[in-house]
Amino acid sequence: MRARTVREVGEFGLLERLTRMVNRAGLGAPAPESPFPLLVGIGDDAAVWRSGSALEVCTTDTMVEGVHFTRETTPWEDVGWKVMVANLSDVAAMGARPLYALVTLGLSPETPVADVEAVYQGMIQCCREYATHIVGGDIVASPVTFVTVALNGVAWGEPLLRSLVKAGDLLAVTGSLGGSRGGLEVMLRHPEVEEVGERLREAHRRPRPRLDEARVLVEEGVRAAIDVSDGLVADVSRMALASGLAARLEADRVPVDAALSSVFRDEALELALTSGEEYHLVYAAPPAVMERTLARLPGARMIGRGEPGRPGHVRVEGREGREVHSSRRGWDHFRPWSS
Template sequence: MVDGVHFTVESTPWRDLGWKAIASNISDVAAMGGTPALALVTLGLPPATPVDDVKELYVGMTEICREFGARVIGGDMVRSPVTFVTVALTGIATGNPMVRTTAKPGHLVGVTGTIGGSAGGLRVLLDQNGVAGWAADELRAIHRRPRPHVPEGQTLVTNGVDSAMDVSDGLADDLAKLCVASGVACDLWAEKVPAHPALKTVFPGDWLDLALYGGEDYVLLFTAEPQVMSAVMDLLPDDAAVIGEITDGPAGTVNVWGPDGSPHLRGGAGWDHFI
């Protein structure tokens, strides 16, 4: 996580930065059906960085590690012209991990929770006019303190799901990556995407684009045969949803369909480090 790319020190409290740096790694482990274990942290810091800021960073890391059963056991610290945080996290899987390469035509596509809240929170933080109210506060909290779906990942992997990844770069783009890896295409039903209520409240006109292309949601995206999907959905939280179907077609193609059955025109793009 690099200052000016993934966050800014002006808008992100150090404690929240520590939480989020660990959370994004725990989410990768959750997406394979594992549980987090041991973390190494590398910090790049400008020489003028206050020691109290670094302490706050590790308070945030400690908070999320305690909640999800991980531990920071070491790392490195270097002088840098820009602040960055790099985390390497090991995880433990007792069976076969879920992967991106096993989606098949006829599989349904599901997500384990609401989408778009983090992108909405970022937009609220960047809004120079300031957005107030409970919904804005909720979106800011979602962006700053994402919650990895570790229990949900355990539910998936122990009930027959073997195809999954987490949503970090945007729902539509991450679904395309899964489809590329599996050599399939997908129909995504826009009206089925479970957007957070606060997102619809603050951004009633463009909540769907924020949900489809925003990123950093850290819910799990997965595919399964209809009978497996039906059984799993009964075990997941109420905001989990079935949002599409895997199809034959050019690998990586994601067709987004609106409520009326017409194509939904792309209103954004997922995250790409080099664009």
């Protein structure tokens, strides 16, 4: 049966169809005769090609008003910061550092110039902090505001791929989770929470890409990583799926943001498992490599392992092996409530 709308086939179904079309046309395959031979095409956090003696990465990420943010919860400066971080985090997840960004703005003619400047101010703050240049872009009229960034970077060494988890590899995350979703919940439901709430709001509005951590992972020989952009379970599921494996996470080991725990108590774990825009890195490595990374990354925690099983299945176990959460597949932007 042929599904009819994008909602019906979902983000993953649509992506699979389009990827198949590209591959059938021979446009997704490596082009070894190219001056820049392609190493990684559609399906990871960024594309990768060889460029002289370096490996170059390129990614793109978009924020649309009313979909990825609202004016109520995200001031314009933070929109600029966040869209840049989404791209920087993709670059980090490939084991690379950022170089050059192209910025596309879709704007209604009635947009106040001050708002556009605020978006740029946020992007500029972020670019200064993470050594990224803004080298071009496009401004177009649009009935809905959107910001797209395309970001080129250069890998520290061998790129980190989603698809390189091996059965028996340990899984770790570079820091505690849930702050971003906690900040949103505080803004929408608990405006009365003040001091701790401010820390959570900050986590939501000013997330950070883990570029330094990415470099450590590459230096220690890690080969598989993804960033937590759609939620820990969802992104581990994607990584497992790309590697043809299942994954098991231990709930007690998942590092939960302290501010989140203090406000949301019993709900905190579930929020930490599903919070998007966290931008910590999840990575996989054999025990010896894992040990070296944990020694160098004080915030990182081992949270589970990759194992044979239904590809993409993630089982989150509580005490005595009880399942507390599970996901077949990741977050779907067109079917947000179905996963």
